[in-house]
Amino acid sequence: MAGVSRATVDRVLNGREGVKKKTVDKVNAAIEEIGFVRNIAAANLAKSRTYRFLFVLPESGDQFHGEILRRINEAQTAYTADMVKAAVRLVDQNDPFKIAALLASLSPDVVDGVAIMAPETPQVRDAILRLQERGVHALPFISNQTLNGDQWVGMDNHAAGVTAGTLMGRFLPIKAGKLAVIADSILSRDSLERRSGFDQVINSEFPHLAALPSLETYGSQDRAKRIVSEIFRHQGDIAGVYILSSEARAPLSAIWKVQLPHNIVIIAHERTPCTENALVDGTLDAVITQDPGHLVRSAVRKLRALTDGRSTLQSQEKIRVEIILKTNL
Amino acid sequence: MAGVSRATVDRVLNGREGVKKKTVDKVNAAIEEIGFVRNIAAANLAKSRTYRFLFVLPESGDQFHGEILRRINEAQTAYTADMVKAAVRLVDQNDPFKIAALLASLSPDVVDGVAIMAPETPQVRDAILRLQERGVHALPFISNQTLNGDQWVGMDNHAAGVTAGTLMGRFLPIKAGKLAVIADSILSRDSLERRSGFDQVINSEFPHLAALPSLETYGSQDRAKRIVSEIFRHQGDIAGVYILSSEARAPLSAIWKVQLPHNIVIIAHERTPCTENALVDGTLDAVITQDPGHLVRSAVRKLRALTDGRSTLQSQEKIRVEIILKTNL
DNA sequence: TTACTATTGAGACACGTGCCTCAAAGCAAT
DNA sequence: ATTGCTTTGAGGCACGTGTCTCAATAGTAA
Numbered sequence: 001m002a003g004v005s006r007a008t009v010d011r012v013l014n015g016r017e018g019v020k021k022k023t024v025d026k027v028n029a030a031i032e033e034i035g036f037v038r039n040i041a042a043a044n045l046a047k048s049r050t051y052r053f054l055f056v057l058p059e060s061g062d063q064f065h066g067e068i069l070r071r072i073n074e075a076q077t078a079y080t081a082d083m084v085k086a087a088v089r090l091v092d093q094n095d096p097f098k099i100a101a102l103l104a105s106l107s108p109d110v111v112d113g114v115a116i117m118a119p120e121t122p123q124v125r126d127a128i129l130r131l132q133e134r135g136v137h138a139l140p141f142i143s144n145q146t147l148n149g150d151q152w153v154g155m156d157n158h159a160a161g162v163t164a165g166t167l168m169g170r171f172l173p174i175k176a177g178k179l180a181v182i183a184d185s186i187l188s189r190d191s192l193e194r195r196s197g198f199d200q201v202i203n204s205e206f207p208h209l210a211a212l213p214s215l216e217t218y219g220s221q222d223r224a225k226r227i228v229s230e231i232f233r234h235q236g237d238i239a240g241v242y243i244l245s246s247e248a249r250a251p252l253s254a255i256w257k258v259q260l261p262h263n264i265v266i267i268a269h270e271r272t273p274c275t276e277n278a279l280v281d282g283t284l285d286a287v288i289t290q291d292p293g294h295l296v297r298s299a300v301r302k303l304r305a306l307t308d309g310r311s312t313l314q315s316q317e318k319i320r321v322e323i324i325l326k327t328n329l
Numbered sequence: 330m331a332g333v334s335r336a337t338v339d340r341v342l343n344g345r346e347g348v349k350k351k352t353v354d355k356v357n358a359a360i361e362e363i364g365f366v367r368n369i370a371a372a373n374l375a376k377s378r379t380y381r382f383l384f385v386l387p388e389s390g391d392q393f394h395g396e397i398l399r400r401i402n403e404a405q406t407a408y409t410a411d412m413v414k415a416a417v418r419l420v421d422q423n424d425p426f427k428i429a430a431l432l433a434s435l436s437p438d439v440v441d442g443v444a445i446m447a448p449e450t451p452q453v454r455d456a457i458l459r460l461q462e463r464g465v466h467a468l469p470f471i472s473n474q475t476l477n478g479d480q481w482v483g484m485d486n487h488a489a490g491v492t493a494g495t496l497m498g499r500f501l502p503i504k505a506g507k508l509a510v511i512a513d514s515i516l517s518r519d520s521l522e523r524r525s526g527f528d529q530v531i532n533s534e535f536p537h538l539a540a541l542p543s544l545e546t547y548g549s550q551d552r553a554k555r556i557v558s559e560i561f562r563h564q565g566d567i568a569g570v571y572i573l574s575s576e577a578r579a580p581l582s583a584i585w586k587v588q589l590p591h592n593i594v595i596i597a598h599e600r601t602p603c604t605e606n607a608l609v610d611g612t613l614d615a616v617i618t619q620d621p622g623h624l625v626r627s628a629v630r631k632l633r634a635l636t637d638g639r640s641t642l643q644s645q646e647k648i649r650v651e652i653i654l655k656t657n658l
Numbered sequence: 659t660t661a662c663t664a665t666t667g668a669g670a671c672a673c674g675t676g677c678c679t680c681a682a683a684g685c686a687a688t
Numbered sequence: 689a690t691t692g693c694t695t696t697g698a699g700g701c702a703c704g705t706g707t708c709t710c711a712a713t714a715g716t717a718a
Contacts, residue, residue, distance in 0.1 A: 326495075352666080368703095371704035372705050
């Protein structure tokens with residue numbers, strides 16, 4: 001069609017050197033004209049290509065992370081047909097240097113792409129950039145990093161906070177009240193974004209409500225219990241509780257023990273066995289979540305597209321801020 | 330590994346005749362032992378297999394169907410690499426005989442699988458069964474058919490109705506009021522299920538509210554306007570409006586014209602440009618929807634799994650009842 | 659044992675692409 | 689026209705599987 005040999009087409013398609021610009025254009029024109037699309041399956045077969053991906057996740061007993069791990073295993077099975085192998089490495093997320101060191105140890109000989117869930121610190125940011133320079137595709141995962149705008153997988157945490165605030169405001173009767181905000185730790189960017197969204201909507205749309213300063217549990221059951229009981233002792237008019245961290249177990253079990261007045265609205269994040277139970281038994285009024293299976297599959301698809309130099313279906317990769325009630329579990 | 334030749338393994342793998350049971354067992358044992366998984370990409374390459382799927386959809390100017398069509402085109406592109414070709418046929422959904430005739434005209438030589446969106450009638454049900462007998466995989470799509478329990482793609486409409494009812498009840502203050510229910514037509518199974526879910530939750534959880542009988546617009550703009558204005562003339566204490574059909578345009582534009590008291594809660598179904606606008610401008614309080622892109626991709630994946638005799642990832646194929654507010658658009 | 663049939667093996671070619679080598683042709687500077 | 693470099697062509701083998709043919713072997717009934 002282009003009047004050239006298969007070898008030349010190959011040179012053009014795979015970007016090899018030593019082809020005249022004029023020839024390249026001829027080939028591309030022909031490709032355009034007959035609407036040729038490379039059969040990626042055949043190409044991968046020929047290259048006996050395997051996609052070696054790595055998920056770098058925080059080590060924690062967090063149920064949400066447990067879900068993520070389950071989904072990675074699931075995807076492992078589902079994507080074997082596509083020659084995708086996904087490994088997992090757990091790192092202490094409080095130690096940015098360890099994370100950076102791990103990333104620094106990865107080379108393109110061993111891995112094609114990495115999905116990284118880690119708090120944003122200068123060390124990590126640098127390590128990610130250097131990783132990319134070395135030719136390993138890196139993709140911020142769930143925890144955002146201010147790098148390449150849309151190249152990350154996770155939900156818009158500000159919108160999630162706004163949504164939580166809206167539901168809180170709309171579920172409560174229109175009268176003055178205070179809102180307790182409980183977090184594991186508010187240092188992470190995700191927590192800050194959620195909090196800011198929550199405050200924004202409460203202040204602007206529901207001025208009769210007042211969001212109290214965040215209370216941190218640091219993952220401790222005891223601390224959670226103390227916080228919960230103290231809130232209700234000192235602040236008489238608590239109307240709602242917003243649990244903004246991804247792990248709702250500690251605050252929830254504290255709430256179960258303390259027995260709150262039952263017209264209080266409680267909203268938490270992330271769908272886990274624990275939050276599901278709390279929805280069913282009526283403790284939680286709503287859960288704002290992102291689908292862990294979708295997160296994992298989206299990361300895999302995006303990494304694959306990156307290694308192939310393709311683009312992905314925008315609409316499929318958008319991580320939705322999902323609202324879950326008892327009724328649409 | 331099994332001590333047999335490649336030819337025999339082929340006979341076993343592809344279920345050809347004339348292999349002793351003992352040999353079959355040996356081969357399967359070996360497969361089990363070394364954990365062999367067939368490279369589907371290579372297999373399809375060798376067979377130069379293409380998956381020819383057909384979407385049978387109602388012909389209607391419905392925006393939701395428009396979205397579905399867009400997503401089918403999108404999937405078309407995204408799945409070319411997997412040799413999937415999806416065609417669309419529109420049929421008058423009020424004529425079950427035409428639908429049945431169309432299905433009857435499909436043979437396995439021309440198409441591998443069909444996703445069918447059609448109201449449930451005896452003719453259609455029969456046609457689907459006969460289609461399957463002829464060896465064409467059929468999958469009810471969006472509109473459910475009481476056939477094979479989980480083999481369909483769409484959301485649980487009863488749960489959707491319950492969710493709509495719950496939001497309605499929770500968004501409204503706890504005081505007596507009436508709820509208008511507007512539908513295109515309430516004859517379809519989907520509408521009935523939504524209505525039943527809605528009533529159930531209103532009656533049991535929010536007894537101070539009363540859901541009025543459904544009002545049908547039959548897609549007519551004028552009729553919608555008349556219905557909307559009459560409701561508010563004759564019934565003084567309308568607290569909320571539930572638009573339960575997939576096309577909210579007629580009722581919504583009627584509402585825009587009539588200018589309702591603005592503390593009325595309005596909930597509709599399906600995310601479309603129209604409902605999005607209504608969310609943004611505050612006319613709608615919530616939209617209950619299913620993701621059209623996900624519906625289409627799920628149908629394609631399920632049809633592909635059916636033709637390959639594989640199973641799909643349960644969790645990925647579950648169509649969620651999504652709640653959309655202005656904040657998580 | 660013989661004469662069957664049922665089962666198995668060996669080998670070839672195909673699918674669409676990648677990747678390599680060697681030779682041929684084109685081109686520019688001298 | 690010669691030399692040396694750049695660009696192109698021809699052809700082969702590979703990837704993992706399917707599918708076919710023909711021959712070889714095993715098994716069974718007479």
